Amino acid sequence: MASDCFPPFIAAQLNYLVHHCPLGVKVENVWSGSKSYPGVLDRFTLLIPYCLDYIKWDVLYNAEFPLCAPDVIFGPEDEHFHPFWLRSKEGGNEMEGAKNSLSEWNHKDPTRLCALIQELRDEYTAYQRRRAGEVDDDRLTFEISTILSREGIEMHMSSGLEKPEEVKLAVPLLDMNINKMVHGCPWRHLQKIHLQVVYPVGKKYVSAASAPRLKLVSTPELKALFSVDDVKLPSWVDGMCMAEYLPHLEESLQGQIMEAVSLIDIRRHFIETLAPVFGRPIEADPVFCRKATVLVASGVFTFLVHLFIPTQFPKQQPALMLQSSQHFNSQGAPIRSSLLTDFPWSPRWEAPQMAERILEFLVDESLNFKRFCNEAQLQT
Template structure:
């Protein structure tokens, strides 16, 4: 059921609250969306549309989903709703006076239901913190993490979930305070939203010294860092602690961002150096990401092009040189090419030195490439 169909099912005076949930209901450490499900009515006479006054909401919390029922009365739609919590929250019974936004319900404010849900989430977090006090091992994990670096890792959601008669698993969802603001804009411009990184650490039970960690990134950050395949975090060590593990993962991510930013700066320097050394011969180059440059060369009446591709994590990773003849064709009648990756290179060189070393290498390599292109034998 799409959002428009859902809204049509509700009484108009209630639909305005639901619409805010659907459009702006991002909550929690990772900013997940609130989902609205199963619109129903408490009326005896049911029309086709516009009569529903109760529904379920799914709220993301600590790597899991809370399912609560919201109950309005379409006869008195201006009245505040009632809430029924799920079986996992059967002991979560907040005092009404603690839900200030519900006590001071203002039906003229379209955001009032969202405000109530956010306040209930905050109270639910406090409820989970109180439950954790019964388990000394997990309480230590939580408090020691919060005390690190004057509250650097204090944006945490935790959830104790009963798995059976005896077992209770524990989730910690931790926002990693990584600064993504220096990531080049071209890597994030096509992915709207916030830049976020959160770490979910799941303990099998309250006494376990084993945990499963999972890193979640917002689409902008994941795209900028090269996709999920590039993001491998270390396993949680047996007997390890959150206070040691979480800063390590945070530092790993910070280093990746730092390499990405410095790589962009070094690619810019590299392209500028090649423009300086081979300016009149340059055919084109990437002015946004500085990831490619193409140059036309002539040596002893032999003309060819050189295409240089710079990797995202340059200068750690070496650029690729592709030489292409403008005369000869290789397999499938395509221009004859040769790809070179074993030329002299050091990530510690300046862009200017890299360009100068490339010039020296060209003088040595071109005769070999010319002979190979003429004879149609690939080299290197």
């Protein structure tokens, strides 16, 4: 993003939005609408996370008219979304109580754009919720009524000529703060797991309601601790409803997360037992204990061993990658092996035994790796 071509007042507001807004807004496209200064950017497309997807809004400033508040063009499918619409019965101009982030716009305040986008997104959430509530489908109306009380629930009604009508729900799961469970947590944003539920809008002539499409989605950073892809969703029995399904799923998820947190300590213990065998690790991930690097020497051949420890450790074995400290390719980068996992392993071994077995494997593997390095270097 070439933010240095924005006029200062827009740059300040946009930077604040991108770096301080908890929504995680991204800027997709920037361009200029000015006639006299075609290089001065003043309009951009924002990607705003909503309902486990992104909505695209165009924000239009006028570089030459800094006092004018920006305008927003919403997506083509949202032609009925009208925020800040001041309905007044008579006169069209008595809007005493109207107060929102656009009134009394101040171009010198860097927080204004962020406040505007947040307020608009709140309005959009309410608008989509209203639309989903208006769908003429008894099952859907019932399902929505049971989960409406969940804080942070988001809905999206998608309809189009080609697409079948469906209502997408993003149901926040687990009322627990995962950030607080991890010691020394580096995450800036609160980690969340959502269940995405997609209901096809019922056709009147279909008697049996089909099961909704279900998918677990987590915030991307949570992968360091716990991968939602490993979770096996309980099956949806015919005639089931969300109110029955969710408590069951939440209970099992909660257990899995507790286990994932406790596995951090097992990984830490494993890294600590590497020290007597390999010497102190050169580098190790201190929070999630997913990575450790040790220095190994076989005669004069010294190389690094990166250990990638999976979240399912010790059920799953770590993956090893060897990196020579003496051989470099034509680009000057050190030569590395591919990920190695075909070494003897048993989850029932004690941690010191695991470390020793890895060392035994490396003693043999170092010869192969040295040959591989020499060949690779000869080719260049």
